[in-house]
Amino acid sequence: MKILHTSDWHVGKVLKGQSRVDEHIAVLAQVVEIARDERPDLVIVAGDLYDTAAPSPEATKLVTRALSALRSTGAQVVAIGGNHDNGPTLDALRPWAEAAGVSLRGTVRDSAAEHLIEGETAGGERWRLVALPFLSQRYAIRAAEMYELTAAEASQTYADHIGRLLSVLCAGFGSGTVNLVTAHLTVVGATMGGGEREAHTVMGYAVPSTVFPSNAHYVALGHLHRSQQVVASSHVRYSGSPLAIDFGEEDNAPSVTIVEVTADTAPRVRDVPVTAATPLRTVRGTLAQLSEVDPGEGWLRVFVREMPRAGLREEVQALLPKALEVRIDPDLLRELAEAPGARAAQRAGRSPRELFADYLESRGHADEGVKELFDELYEEVST
Incomplete structure (x- = not known):
C-alpha cells in the first residue's frame, strides 16, 4: 500500500x-x-x-x-x-x-x-x-x-x-x-x-x-x-x-x-x-549593508547592526518592505553588554527615568527622543 x-x-x-x-x-x-x-x-x-x-x-x-x-x-x-x-x-x-x-x-x-x-x-x-x-x-x-x-x-x-x-x-x-x-x-x-x-x-x-x-x-x-x-x-x-x-x-x-x-x-x-509557501529569510547588517540586500520574494527577519534609536525600524522597513520582524542584532547587543565599562544600573534611590537612561547608556543608546517617549509612557501609566 x-x-x-x-x-x-x-x-x-x-x-x-x-x-x-x-x-x-x-x-x-x-x-x-x-x-x-x-x-x-x-x-x-x-x-x-x-x-x-x-x-x-x-x-x-x-x-x-x-x-x-x-x-x-x-x-x-x-x-x-x-x-x-x-x-x-x-x-x-x-x-x-x-x-x-x-x-x-x-x-x-x-x-x-x-x-x-x-x-x-x-x-x-x-x-x-x-x-x-x-x-x-x-x-x-x-x-x-x-x-x-x-x-x-x-x-x-x-x-x-x-x-x-x-x-x-x-x-x-x-x-x-x-x-x-x-x-x-x-x-x-x-x-x-x-x-x-x-x-x-x-x-x-x-x-x-x-x-x-x-x-x-x-x-x-x-x-x-x-x-x-x-x-x-x-x-x-x-x-x-x-x-x-x-x-x-x-x-x-x-x-x-x-x-x-x-x-x-x-x-x-x-x-x-512542498514549495508553494513564501520563503522565510533572515538578513543582517548595517543600514548601508541592508540597502544592498536583494529582498527577493520572501518574508524577512532583519537583524540591524546599528545603535538603537527612535525611527530605526521605519528606516529598515523603507529599505525592505517585506521585513516582518526588525531587531537589533543580538550579537551587537552581546558585544555592548560585554564591553569594558558596561555596568548594571543601581536601583536604590533612583527614579524610573534615571534607571531607564542608565539602561540606554549601557546599550550604547543615547537618543533623547526615546527618553522623552519613556517619560510620556511612564506618566500615562502612573496616572
Whole structure:
C-alpha cells in the first residue's frame, strides 16, 4: 500500500501580524495535487491542523475543504488532533467527517476501538491504524485509568502512560496486515524544527521510541516540524510541516512523506517537496549593508547592526518592505553588554527615568527622543 503522511499545517497562523491564509491555500492545494499524482491508498494528517484552539471560520473552511479534497483523490483520510488543536471541537466535526469519508480523532475516547481504524486497499492489502491524538500530562493519566491498566501513580511519568496506552491500543497488531500508528508527540533524540510550542516538547513531554511496538510497519508522527526519521525498532518518522511556520524554521525543507509498504516488506520512504509557501529569510547588517540586500520574494527577519534609536525600524522597513520582524542584532547587543565599562544600573534611590537612561547608556543608546517617549509612557501609566 501507499501512504501520504503530512502534519502540522497550522492553518490560521499569523506571522508578526502577517496573515498566511493565501500561503496555506496554495500549500494545501499543492498537497492535494501531490496526492492526485501519487494516488496513495491512505492519507494521514498527524495533528496540528490549526494554529490555535479557537480557529476562525475561514481557517475551519480551509481545513475541511482540504480534507475533503484529499478524500476525493480516492484515498482513505485519517486526521488526529495536535496540541494546537481543540480536541473536543474536532470531535464535534466527526458527523461531517464521517459523511465526507474522513476519519477524525480529536481526543482520546473511553473505548480503545475508537482509536483503531481498519481498511483495505484496492489491491486487497489489509491495514490497521492506531490513531492517538495529542494528550496533555493530566489527560494521559485519565486515559490510562479509563482503560483500567494499572493504578496511575503520581510518580509515573508521561512516557509511562503513553507507552501503556499504546501497548493496549496496538494489542491487535499481527501478521498479514500492515500495522500503522499515528500520534502527535515528541520522541527522545528527534530534532526540533524551530517553531514548536516549547512547553509541549520539553518539560517531561518527550517519550522514548520504545513506546512504539516493534511490529508496527510505520509510525506517522506529528509535532516536530522538521522531516526526519527516528532511530527505533520500527520505522518511526516525522513528516514535518509543509511550510515554515516561523523564522526559526527558515532552514527546514517543507515536504510531505510518501511511504510504500506491505505486510511482508519494510517501508520505502521518500519526501516530496512542498514549495508553494513564501520563503522565510533572515538578513543582517548595517543600514548601508541592508540597502544592498536583494529582498527577493520572501518574508524577512532583519537583524540591524546599528545603535538603537527612535525611527530605526521605519528606516529598515523603507529599505525592505517585506521585513516582518526588525531587531537589533543580538550579537551587537552581546558585544555592548560585554564591553569594558558596561555596568548594571543601581536601583536604590533612583527614579524610573534615571534607571531607564542608565539602561540606554549601557546599550550604547543615547537618543533623547526615546527618553522623552519613556517619560510620556511612564506618566500615562502612573496616572
